[in-house]
Amino acid sequence: xxxxxxxxxxxxxxxxxxxxxxxxxxIWRFPAVAYENGGGAFFLPYLFALLTAGIPILIMEFTMxxxxxGSAPLSLFRVNKKAEWLGWWQVLIAFVICTYYAVIVAWxxxxxxxxxxxxxxxxxxxFLFGKVxxxxxxxxxIGSLVPGVVLPLLFVWAVTLFVLxxxxxxxxxxxxxxxxxxxxxxFMVIVVRAVTLDGAVEGLNAFFKPNWDMILNGKVxxxxxxxxxxxxxxxxxxxxxxxxxxxxxxxxxxxxxITAFANSGFELLAGIGVFAALGxxxxxxxxxxxxxxxxxxxxxxxxxxxxxxxxxGMNGLFGVLFFLSLVxxxxxxxxxxxxxxxxxxxxxxxxxxxxxxxxGGLVATVISLxxxxxxxLYLLDVVDYFINNFGVVLAGLMEVLLIAWFFKELNGLQSHxxxxxxxxxxxxxxxxxxxxxxxxxxxxxxxxxxxxLKQNYENYPTSLILFAGLFxxxxxxxxxILLSIKGWKSSANTAGKKEVA
Amino acid sequence: MSGSAITMMVIGMVIIWGGLAAxxxxxxxxxxxx
Numbered sequence: 001x002x003x004x005x006x007x008x009x010x011x012x013x014x015x016x017x018x019x020x021x022x023x024x025x026x027i028w029r030f031p032a033v034a035y036e037n038g039g040g041a042f043f044l045p046y047l048f049a050l051l052t053a054g055i056p057i058l059i060m061e062f063t064m065x066x067x068x069x070g071s072a073p074l075s076l077f078r079v080n081k082k083a084e085w086l087g088w089w090q091v092l093i094a095f096v097i098c099t100y101y102a103v104i105v106a107w108x109x110x111x112x113x114x115x116x117x118x119x120x121x122x123x124x125x126x127f128l129f130g131k132v133x134x135x136x137x138x139x140x141x142i143g144s145l146v147p148g149v150v151l152p153l154l155f156v157w158a159v160t161l162f163v164l165x166x167x168x169x170x171x172x173x174x175x176x177x178x179x180x181x182x183x184x185x186x187f188m189v190i191v192v193r194a195v196t197l198d199g200a201v202e203g204l205n206a207f208f209k210p211n212w213d214m215i216l217n218g219k220v221x222x223x224x225x226x227x228x229x230x231x232x233x234x235x236x237x238x239x240x241x242x243x244x245x246x247x248x249x250x251x252x253x254x255x256x257x258i259t260a261f262a263n264s265g266f267e268l269l270a271g272i273g274v275f276a277a278l279g280x281x282x283x284x285x286x287x288x289x290x291x292x293x294x295x296x297x298x299x300x301x302x303x304x305x306x307x308x309x310x311x312x313g314m315n316g317l318f319g320v321l322f323f324l325s326l327v328x329x330x331x332x333x334x335x336x337x338x339x340x341x342x343x344x345x346x347x348x349x350x351x352x353x354x355x356x357x358x359x360g361g362l363v364a365t366v367i368s369l370x371x372x373x374x375x376x377l378y379l380l381d382v383v384d385y386f387i388n389n390f391g392v393v394l395a396g397l398m399e400v401l402l403i404a405w406f407f408k409e410l411n412g413l414q415s416h417x418x419x420x421x422x423x424x425x426x427x428x429x430x431x432x433x434x435x436x437x438x439x440x441x442x443x444x445x446x447x448x449x450x451x452x453l454k455q456n457y458e459n460y461p462t463s464l465i466l467f468a469g470l471f472x473x474x475x476x477x478x479x480x481i482l483l484s485i486k487g488w489k490s491s492a493n494t495a496g497k498k499e500v501a
Numbered sequence: 502m503s504g505s506a507i508t509m510m511v512i513g514m515v516i517i518w519g520g521l522a523a524x525x526x527x528x529x530x531x532x533x534x535x
Contacts, residue, residue: 010528040509047516201502208506208513254527261521268517422531 004069005168005353007245012173014258017242019176019332020233021263022183024104024300027329030267031207031274032295033227037220040210045224050264053440054228056432057396058256059425060403061234063417065243066252071343072237073484075244080407086398087344088480090237093391094340096472097236099364100380101337102160103371104297105330106152107132108323111301115308115319124305129377132301136374139382140464143374150372156334157368161361163335164342165354168245172339176332183328184266186321191269193318194276197311203279206289207271222447225440230388232263233333235396237340244343253421274299277307284310297377300326338364348483350490378460379468385457386469389448391476397441404434 007013034042068075073087110132114120120127129135136143163171194200214220233239239259243252275289281303282289294303308319338361346356371380403409410430418424456465502510 040506040513043509043513043516204510205502205506208510209503210505210509251528251531254524254531257524258521258528261517261524264517265521268513422527 005245006247008169008173010250010255012169012177013242013246013250014255014262015176015180016172016332016336017239017255017259018262018266019180020238020242020336021231021259021333022180022266023231023233023329023333024101024326025231026263026267027270027274027326028296028299030227030231031271032293032299033223034271035207035275035293037223038211038214039206040208041212041215042220042224044215045221046227046264049221049224049228049440050260052432052436053225054232054234055256055260056429057229057234057400057437058232058239058260059253059417059429060400060413060433061239062243062246062252062256063413064403065240066246066250066420067413067416069244071244071347072240072340073344074347074488075240076402077484077488079403079409083402083407085481085484086395086402087237088483089391089477090235090240090395090399091341091344092476092480093236093387093395094238094337095360095364096383096387096391096476098334098337099368100371100383101330101334102156102364102368103149103153103376103380105156105327105334106149106372107301108326108330109152109155110148111305112320112323112327114305115323116316118305118309118315118319120305120309122309124309125302127305128301133377134374135377139375139378139460141375142370142379145369145373146376149376150369153368153372154365156331157361157365159331160335160338161357164338164357164361167353172335175335179328179332183325183332186325186328187266187269187273190318190321190325191273191276194273194280197276197280199280199283200276201279202283203275203277203289204272206279206293207275218443222440222444226444229396229441230392231267232260233336235392235399236337237344238336241340241343242336249420251421252417253423253425257423277304281307281310347490348486348488350488378464382457382460382464382468383472386465386473387476390445390469390473393441393444393448397438397445400433400437400441404430404438410434 007016034046037045064075064079068078070078071087072090073084076087077084111120132148134143134146134148163175165171166174195204229235278292278294279289282292285292292303304322305319308315308322311318341360341364342353342356345351345360346353349356351359370376373379403413410433414425414429456462457469
């Protein structure tokens with residue numbers, strides 16, 4: 001067993017943690033979620049969710065990683081051997097997510113190149129679905145591989161696996177120290193340009209104008225908790241794994257506050273940039289802002305190319321800046337996702353990091369090719385929806401229930417965190433983890449089930465929902481349980497090494 | 502932009518970016534102390 005790696009500095013750890021949290025969702029999910037849930041009034045439930053769920057769970061995961069110094073399966077095994085399955089489940093959820101996340105980063109790389117001369121032309125929608133993705137006519141038809149997507153996808157995997165092979169300090173930390181500041185600078189340039197465009201004020205007005213009538217709507221609060229939960233990379237092993245590489249004398253609580261506020265700060269910046277640009281587009285087309293609001297893949301690869309087409313000058317440059325921002329935000333998150341199972345495999349099977357990177361990476365690369373087919377986009381949409389709304393939410397719920405209620409770990413974690421941290425956490429933290437988070441996540445699960453029993457997600461065929469949705473989530477649980485039954489090949493689980501920090 | 506939109510924009514910026522600045526300043530303060 002190799003010696004456990006460590007971050008080179010506190011700054012390096014924070015850069016990596018923020019790099020993981022700041023991803024594609026910050027740019028293409030937050031602005032639309034905020035707009036649809038009360039605009040400026042959304043900040044109230046959003047900040048409440050940040051303080052009562054985001055930061056408390058982040059402190060909990062940082063503390064678990066730091067205290068038990070292992071990947072998610074090993075740390076949870078050290079909490080109680082009956083909890084190991086949950087660690088594997090979280091790792092497998094991360095594995096599924098990385099297989100399609102890499103494909104989106106590959107599209108962004110393609111679009112960075114397409115930006116030279118705005119090659120998407122006057123109809124970016126037709127260009128994306130017809131020329132780039134060569135999308136099949138019906139959902140459920142896999143078709144064949146699309147070479148134009150496969151090539152950048154293989155490049156994404158090569159870079160990811162190389163960075164992971166280089167290790168925690170020389171690979172992940174170094175990359176994040178370059179990528180994250182560059183991402184912020186590039187995005188700042190986009191925001192400054194966007195807010196000076198004609199119509200930007202109308203866009204910002206639509207984004208920030210508070211609709212206080214919505215504040216009492218339960219769905220708005222669930223949306224706020226959902227945004228915080230999905231955006232902070234919590235509930236699926238990432239933050240726990242990253243904090244396990246912290247040196248013994250490392251702060252926990254203050255690092256969690258910096259990570260959470262930096263993530264939200266970037267979301268706010270993205271909201272300003274996106275809505276200023278949407279306001280400009282609405283003005284150009286002579287329509288109200290609400291008619292051009294969009295999110296997700298449609299916003300990034302259809303609406304934004306249309307906006308860039310309308311730019312008064314330097315269209316190509318702003319296209320490159322926008323899509324390169326997506327690449328950088330995506331890469332730092334992708335690397336953190338893959339690191340979860342590299343660490344898990346390495347510790348469980350007592351293999352070298354190189355072997356863990358190569359085997360885990362190879363399997364993930366092969367599976368990700370499924371999303372580079374003609375039917376890949378439909379598959380991606382269904383897998384993404386189910387793995388997030390049923391996998392991540394349920395795994396997060398199980399995590400807080402097991403830690404707070406079944407294994408009663410909160411007092412131990414609290415004293416460990418307070419022993420090393422600048423900011424002392426009090427009983428508010430235990431209340432948030434024991435009561436607020438389980439209630440909100442439980443309600444989210446209940447609401448997800450209710451909605452899906454009513455009708456199929458996006459009216460996709462039942463066969464696709466069963467295979468790409470329920471089967472994938474079910475398989476992650478079954479494999480996680482099987483892996484937890486198998487014994488540890490390393491001595492990592494011995495009692496002497498428990499609570500090493 | 503309407504007054505309420507400007508107010509919410511400023512509140513959001515102050516709390517989120519201010520929270521980030523405060524937590525970074527706390528690190529600087531503690532490291533100087535030690």
